[in-house]
Amino acid sequence: MSDEVQYTPRELLAVIASRLIRNEDSVFVGTGLPLVGALLAHKTHAPQMMAIYEGGSIGPEPTALPWSVADPLTFYKAPIILSMSSVFGHTRCGYADVGFLGGAQVDMYGNMNATTIGPYDKPTVRLTGSGGANDMASLCQRIIFLGLHLAERFPERVDYITSPGFLDGPGAREKAGLIGGGPWRVISHLGLMGFDEETCRMKLLSYHPGVNPEIIQQFTGFELLIDKDVHETEKPTAEELHVLRDLVDPNQLFVF
Amino acid sequence: MAHANDRLFDHQLARETKLKKTRALVDKRMPLKDAIAQYVDDGDSLVETGFAYARGPMGAYWEIGRQKKKDLVGIFTPGGLNNLWHEFGGVEGAHVAYVGVEMRGLIAPFRRGVEAGTLKVFSEWSHGALALSLRAAEQGVNYVASKSMLGSDIMKDHPYVKLGEDPWTGEPVCLIPAMYPDVAIFHVHHADMYGNGRIWGLSVNDTAIVAAAHKVIVTCERIVDTLDIRANASNVIIPWYCVDAVCELPYGAWPGDMPGMYYFDRPLQERVVRVDWKTRESTKEWVETNVYGTKNLYEMIQLAAEEEGMNVLDYVKSLEQFACSAAYFGLGVWGTGGERDWKYEEVAKRAI
Numbered sequence: 001m002s003d004e005v006q007y008t009p010r011e012l013l014a015v016i017a018s019r020l021i022r023n024e025d026s027v028f029v030g031t032g033l034p035l036v037g038a039l040l041a042h043k044t045h046a047p048q049m050m051a052i053y054e055g056g057s058i059g060p061e062p063t064a065l066p067w068s069v070a071d072p073l074t075f076y077k078a079p080i081i082l083s084m085s086s087v088f089g090h091t092r093c094g095y096a097d098v099g100f101l102g103g104a105q106v107d108m109y110g111n112m113n114a115t116t117i118g119p120y121d122k123p124t125v126r127l128t129g130s131g132g133a134n135d136m137a138s139l140c141q142r143i144i145f146l147g148l149h150l151a152e153r154f155p156e157r158v159d160y161i162t163s164p165g166f167l168d169g170p171g172a173r174e175k176a177g178l179i180g181g182g183p184w185r186v187i188s189h190l191g192l193m194g195f196d197e198e199t200c201r202m203k204l205l206s207y208h209p210g211v212n213p214e215i216i217q218q219f220t221g222f223e224l225l226i227d228k229d230v231h232e233t234e235k236p237t238a239e240e241l242h243v244l245r246d247l248v249d250p251n252q253l254f255v256f
Numbered sequence: 257m258a259h260a261n262d263r264l265f266d267h268q269l270a271r272e273t274k275l276k277k278t279r280a281l282v283d284k285r286m287p288l289k290d291a292i293a294q295y296v297d298d299g300d301s302l303v304e305t306g307f308a309y310a311r312g313p314m315g316a317y318w319e320i321g322r323q324k325k326k327d328l329v330g331i332f333t334p335g336g337l338n339n340l341w342h343e344f345g346g347v348e349g350a351h352v353a354y355v356g357v358e359m360r361g362l363i364a365p366f367r368r369g370v371e372a373g374t375l376k377v378f379s380e381w382s383h384g385a386l387a388l389s390l391r392a393a394e395q396g397v398n399y400v401a402s403k404s405m406l407g408s409d410i411m412k413d414h415p416y417v418k419l420g421e422d423p424w425t426g427e428p429v430c431l432i433p434a435m436y437p438d439v440a441i442f443h444v445h446h447a448d449m450y451g452n453g454r455i456w457g458l459s460v461n462d463t464a465i466v467a468a469a470h471k472v473i474v475t476c477e478r479i480v481d482t483l484d485i486r487a488n489a490s491n492v493i494i495p496w497y498c499v500d501a502v503c504e505l506p507y508g509a510w511p512g513d514m515p516g517m518y519y520f521d522r523p524l525q526e527r528v529v530r531v532d533w534k535t536r537e538s539t540k541e542w543v544e545t546n547v548y549g550t551k552n553l554y555e556m557i558q559l560a561a562e563e564e565g566m567n568v569l570d571y572v573k574s575l576e577q578f579a580c581s582a583a584y585f586g587l588g589v590w591g592t593g594g595e596r597d598w599k600y601e602e603v604a605k606r607a608i
Binding site for chain 2: 054070071083088092115139162167179
């Protein structure tokens with residue numbers, strides 16, 4: 001078993017995140033693990049990917065992992081830096097294919113919460129607030145959400161809709177006047193989820209090595225639909241882990 | 257006196273204030289202490305500039321804390337480390353798009369304040385919507401119609417933003433009014449004595465805020481000759497006629513990032529977020545030592561250096577190392593070489 005590739009859950013998350021990015025995608029990159037996934041994709045299979053940061057930078061060539069979406073590394077060799085209203089404006093114009101987000105909670109319709117846990121007026125936990133997350137979820141074509149998979153983080157209904165998913169089901173985004181395509185993928189440390197086209201409900205596409213759909217259901221606060229082609233997630237390759245560990249995040253800022 | 261929130265969306269009042277400002281080229285340089293004393297009043301709304309922890313006017317914020325200003329109203333787009341003042345009566349409440357330090361996590365004083373109800377959240381925003389609110393002021397329009405925030409809980413019972421209908425297409429839009437904060441403080445790389453300010457890197461919302469705000473203070477890494485500004489105006493984001501005071505303040509963004517000059521003080525930020533500000537008591541102790549117990553920014557940096565067992569000059573050089581070797585590119589003809597040597601001297605003069 002000495003040739004077995006070893007990896008941590010966060011490394012797996014970063015690798016799956018990077019695989020969802022296609023070459024030539026434009027990706028609005030949120031803070032945290034999305035930064036890692038986007039940089040990994042850029043340095044592996046998606047060299048033509050265009051990164052957009054809410055700090056204003058577009059298309060940089062970062063040498064190391066940015067600490068923030070306004071880190072100077074986000075505009076290293078960037079050909080242009082826009083203002084904040086302009087990057088969201090360009091996103092609304094149609095220049096952002098993928099929005100890449102983290103957050104505290106996501107529900108079965110892909111609504112995301114980064115504002116409060118518990119009632120808004122009397123929160124048990126006050127979180128950061130939207131930042132650019134709401135704008136990305138409203139305006140980007142496809143949304144990828146990254147988060148830890150626990151029943152309280154995957155509730156039937158989020159405590160507060162900071163960023164809109166499919167709201168309360170089919171047709172709700174259109175009715176609300178939202179223009180972006182809405183949630184597309186959810187990556188957790190247990191599995192990769194998508195959304196059912198008819199019901200807009202979250203469904204399991206693949207389960208990570210070591211777990212199965214039943215276990216994932218136990219860690220989910222609502223009934224998870226199962227895709228008919230559900231399968232085990234492909235493990236990270238040695239090459240992906242090498243790039244991740246040695247080139248993307250050598251100081252283990254995020255991935256450890 | 258009226259509450260800051262009553263002035264925040266009053267475009268007529270904002271215009272009256274600006275009609276009274278001088279357009280003349282007058283020397284506006286003054287010590288930071290005087291600028292804060294004169295232009296930041298108790299109860300003012302204070303808008304974040306830069307990206308809070310990247311090119312934020314942190315030196316000025318520490319001085320606001322030192323002068324014990326009361327009941328300010330924060331506009332956090334985003335809000336960073338200056339979120340601790342409410343525990344000292346400094347901030348009554350805030351308009352919040354984001355408060356945190358990204359992957360470093362939540363800022364404990366903000367979390368404690370909101371959960372306990374001692375820090376009011378007057379309104380909730382997305383970054384894009386708050387940026388548009390300030391941009392509307394700069395562009396001279398009463399409001400803008402946006403596609404952000406629709407369908408979300410942010411729109412529910414929002415005191416300022418309204419759900420509207422596009423008169424041409426009939427589709428739902430989010431109507432965002434123009435915002436005019438009382439005070440904005442900008443930290444820039446270079447400024448002349450009249451207040452023209454030049455940066456490198458991200459302007460974020462600054463070109464909007466400078467036109468929107470009633471009162472403007474500029475702090476800068478270095479005062480330069482006005483000819484230097486006029487000869488290279490393409491990165492100028494602050495025009496002199498908006499500015500009330502100019503203060504030379506090398507390291508004025510510390511412990512945040514100043515593009516091309518110094519990087520985030522990561523050890524210090526980790527320490528305050530994870531340890532020093534964890535409880536109300538430890539925050540109080542930290543502020544008493546580091547803010548009330550110091551005369552200025554340079555004594556604070558000196559304390560931070562001592563904590564790491566370092567000489568203050570080696571400490572600031574270590575912060576510059578990363579910014580200069582890795583993170584600057586396209587800095588152009590200024591801001592390199594002699595610029596840094598000059599800064600060491602200035603820090604040394606002030607610190608020792």
